[in-house]
Amino acid sequence: MAKISHVEIFAKFQKIERVMIKEIVTYPTPPSVQYATDVRVFNEEIESLIEDLKDTIKANSLEALAAFQIGSYFNIVVVAQDGGEFLELINPRIINPHGRVTTIEKTAYFPNLSAEVTRYETISLVYQDRELQQHSLKADGAFSILLQRKVDYTFGSTFLNKLNKVEKKLFQKKLEFGSDLAISEVCPTTFKRDYIIKVINIIMIVMVVLLLSSLFVDKELWSYQGYLALSAFGLNIVYFFYAQYEGKRFTSCTSCQIGNIIGTAVISLIKLSLITLLSYFIM
Known part of the structure; x- marks a missing residue:
């Protein structure tokens, strides 16, 4: 039987150790900051944070995560893509929004809950890579909605702040019951x-x-x-x-x-x- 060297054992141990699945911040824990801090220097701390986001996304089968959602104050969003790849968005900013669209949204911050949210139909996004080089992309449809929701977190916000008065009142009732199903059983006795x-x-x-x-x-x-x-x-x-x-x-x-x-x-x-x-x- 071939012997495994100490170096190989240590390397394998490091690889296993590196998988860091973080706990996702959920309601009622409030946002830790009002505005996320932009990344000025890409170092080991930032690299580790990005890897933690990826591990947490894979472990929970999510589409994307903002750094806030695992308790970090950095302005970073990671988006899962086809083939196991990830889009790393450092210091993302939304520019040139166009149109309005209303959709039903869900987010890990409010588990088991959904809300009717009105957002921009199409957006452009500027961001930086690991070398802090500037990039941009255009998004529409579900991808646009996803990016807008994640960028909300970089401002210490959630889709709750995007709801109109009627939908916000309904969503607050959902929060009391803890699920969409519970609130669906409540039928009003008076109407306009x-x-x-x-x-x-x-x-x-x-x-x-x-x-x-x-x-x-x-x-x-x-x-x-x-x-x-x-x-x-x-x-x-x-x-x-x-x-x-x-x-x-x-x-x-x-x-x-x-x-x-x-x-x-x-x-x-x-x-x-x-x-x-x-x-x-x-x-």
Whole structure:
């Protein structure tokens, strides 16, 4: 049997030792810095950090990691590519963003959670390599979204700061439950569309008052009644389509919402039709 020299054993030991899988920073641990520190000198510390990012990406089957995500304050992002290769982005900066696109995003900082985020559709990115030579690239589609999300971390930020008021409120509820699935079971009891129904009901009450008034006064009121009926009918149409749009935001209760929307619209139209017919024959 061939003997293994001490040098070979030491080399193999170093190779095994070098695999450093770091713990990924997750919510609620806050960002360690507001802005990442640019790399001014590429040394062993930076090389080790980049290798740690690669090992952690491979171990967790991730697309990319920013240095912040493993607790470092350097401005570095590593992106996994096909064939086991990696794109090393040192001191990345986004320039020339164009267009807007809304997508569903996930990130390791918020495990098991997703959010609807609006970002730039296409970007250009300037960065440096290990020799601190300047490079640039253009990105669109999913790659553009990925790069924007990772660069967010270099500013001590997450996609939470990109959400609109409605989505942020929904995402904060997801944080309380700890998963998208939990929040999907929570169906709201009130909607903005309810205000449309309230206006329609007020119009129909006015129509009933006019109908009763016509029994005691000689003044012609039918023209007013006709305008009110047309207004209520138009609002019913608006309610039907807007309610469906609003209902799509809560997928867990979509089926019951559709039934409720149709039922509410039909009942409202039946009441409006009865009042209008009575008004036509009496007034």
